[in-house]
Amino acid sequence: xxxxxxxxxxxxxxxxxxxxxxxxxxxxxxxxxxxxxxxxxxxxxxxxxxxxxxxxxxxxxxxxxxxxxxxxxxxxxxxxxxxxxxxxxxxxxxxxxxxxxxxxxxxxxxxxxxxxxxxxxxxxxxxxxxxxxxxxxxxxxxxxxxxxxxxxxxxxxxxxxxxxxxxxxxxxxxxxxxxxxxxxxxxxxxxxxxxxxxxxxxxxxxxxxxxxxxxxxxxxxxxxxxxxxxxxxxxxxxxxxxxxxxxxxxxxxxxxxxxxxxxxxxxxxxxxxxxxxxxxxxxxxxxxxxxxxxxxxxxxxxxxxxxxxxxxxxxxxxxxxxxxxxxxxxxxxxxxxxxxxxxxxxxxxxxxxxxxxxxxxxxxxxxxxxxxxxxxxxxxxxxxxxxxxxxxxxxxxxxxxxxxxxxxxxxxxxxxx
Ligand SMILES: Nc1ncnc2c1ncn2[C@@H]1O[C@H](COP(=O)(O)OP(=O)(O)OP(=O)(O)O)[C@@H](O)[C@H]1O
Ligand SMILES: [Mg+2]
Numbered sequence: 001x002x003x004x005x006x007x008x009x010x011x012x013x014x015x016x017x018x019x020x021x022x023x024x025x026x027x028x029x030x031x032x033x034x035x036x037x038x039x040x041x042x043x044x045x046x047x048x049x050x051x052x053x054x055x056x057x058x059x060x061x062x063x064x065x066x067x068x069x070x071x072x073x074x075x076x077x078x079x080x081x082x083x084x085x086x087x088x089x090x091x092x093x094x095x096x097x098x099x100x101x102x103x104x105x106x107x108x109x110x111x112x113x114x115x116x117x118x119x120x121x122x123x124x125x126x127x128x129x130x131x132x133x134x135x136x137x138x139x140x141x142x143x144x145x146x147x148x149x150x151x152x153x154x155x156x157x158x159x160x161x162x163x164x165x166x167x168x169x170x171x172x173x174x175x176x177x178x179x180x181x182x183x184x185x186x187x188x189x190x191x192x193x194x195x196x197x198x199x200x201x202x203x204x205x206x207x208x209x210x211x212x213x214x215x216x217x218x219x220x221x222x223x224x225x226x227x228x229x230x231x232x233x234x235x236x237x238x239x240x241x242x243x244x245x246x247x248x249x250x251x252x253x254x255x256x257x258x259x260x261x262x263x264x265x266x267x268x269x270x271x272x273x274x275x276x277x278x279x280x281x282x283x284x285x286x287x288x289x290x291x292x293x294x295x296x297x298x299x300x301x302x303x304x305x306x307x308x309x310x311x312x313x314x315x316x317x318x319x320x321x322x323x324x325x326x327x328x329x330x331x332x333x334x335x336x337x338x339x340x341x342x343x344x345x346x347x348x349x350x351x352x353x354x355x356x357x358x359x360x361x362x363x364x365x366x367x368x369x370x371x372x373x374x375x376x377x378x379x380x381x382x383x384x385x386x387x388x389x390x391x392x393x394x395x396x397x398x399x400x401x402x403x404x405x406x407x408x409x410x411x412x413x414x415x416x417x
Pocket of ligand 2: 052
């Protein structure tokens with residue numbers, strides 16, 4: 001919740017930005033104003049090219065040489081950066097705003113100990129120099145982000161840590177210089193939904209517990225609905241809407257926001273309520289029995305697909321879902337060739353929000369095996385397997401559908417604007 005006894009983490013008024021190109025100055029942001037209060041999570045939502053990352057870079061002080069920026073006011077933690085000289089401005093941005101790397105596969109330097117990398121921002125900004133103090137701070141930071149036995153971990157190299165732990169180290173590093181604002185640009189869109197959810201849940205709990213301020217950059221309104229207190233909608237570099245999440249979802253003022261809400265796959269009918277065009281008794285256009293696919297891996301073999309049987313009928317859309325590495329693509333390639341000859345459709349995805357909208361039947365894979373299969377509404381409403389339930393729980397936007405479909409059910413406590 002917002003703490004009003006401190007200045008806002010960021011307060012931006014009339015930010016206009018363009019890039020110098022051979023064709024002249026290309027305007028990217030037009031007169032943008034917003035603030036991020038203490039302890040507030042604000043989502044910046046907009047389609048590709050709307051200027052989200054440019055705005056994030058402006059806050060980080062990391063714009064390219066070709067950028068031309070002007071603002072009436074640009075306060076970070078109460079300090080106006082607009083009048084500072086270049087060097088002072090860079091220092092302030094670096095200390096007051098930190099980027100949360102949201103990709104756990106992002107590699108830390110494999111040759112440097114965890115402890116040193118955790119406190120790297122402190123060293124860079126010259127906030128702490130004494131080696132003992134630095135290593136004590138590293139231990140403290142790792143404990144803060146939930147890493148057990150931090151005294152031992154600081155001496156280890158990244159290779160000894162799991163992906164999740166590395167992610168926590170990266171968050172600890174972002175927190176090290178005590179930034180007023182944390183910036184998270186495009187959370188984990190390339191990752192599996194379950195991994196994505198775990199990371200965002202952990203991060204969310206930390207943010208709420210410590211009252212940290214965050215600007216969450218995403219093109220996915222569903223992610224914003226689940227994670228943010230307030231939302232700013234950007235279109236073609238203009239702020240078209242802003243307000244508390246629940247209010248924006250229920251009473252969008254801008255037609256563009258309405259469009260984003262309506263086109264979110266999270267709400268709307270389950271596809272199976274739409275009559276399917278499958279003819280009873282027709283022969284399948286694709287039928288595979290007990291498919292096994294092995295890949296050579298080192299000296300051994302990796303079984304990517306382990307005895308899968310499935311069929312697709314003309315006019316039917318069957319979705320094959322699972323996490324990455326569950327063998328979907330291997331099978332999908334084979335199926336694509338076959339399905340091209342009929343009008344059946346085998347849809348390979350881990351995006352369950354989309355699957356819910358378009359598939360007649362769903363097959364859930366895990367570790368190369370089918371763990372659950374059935375009509376879409378059965379699988380979504382009454383999943384039998386724990387793995388299916390995990391996948392369903394990880395779909396972003398549960399908050400979005402709740403807010404839009406049931407206005408009596410509050411999404412989040414409404415905040416004063
Ligand atoms: N260094 C640059 N020079 C010129 N134009 C740029 C530069 N960086 C970004 N742009 C342009 O600015 C506009 C906004 O880009 P930006 O990366 O901020 O969009 P975005 O909302 O983050 O998009 P995405 O969702 O794809 O990440 C785009 O038209 C882009 O081509
Ligand atoms: Mg971007």
